[in-house]
Amino acid sequence: MKPSTSRMLTRIKSVYMFINEKGTVTTQELVDEFGITPRTVQRDLNVLEYNKLVISPAKGKWTTTKRKVKMTS
Structure with missing residues (x-):
């Protein structure tokens, strides 16, 4: 996997976890x-x-959403 792809996936995971923790967030x-x-x-x-x-x-x-997510590192 290209480093840029790995960085993007890590960022998207972080965004998801932030939203999940806060409940509702603005852009x-x-x-x-x-x-x-x-x-x-x-x-x-x-x-x-x-x-x-x-x-x-x-x-x-x-x-x-209520969709179940399996988090991996």
């Missing part, structure tokens, strides 16, 4: 927490949403 909170651009946050959220791990209950807000 801006993710930008501030991870120091990445809004576009990068949106791409990461799109991956999580595609895999049915997060949903957006309101514009710009995100929360995790």
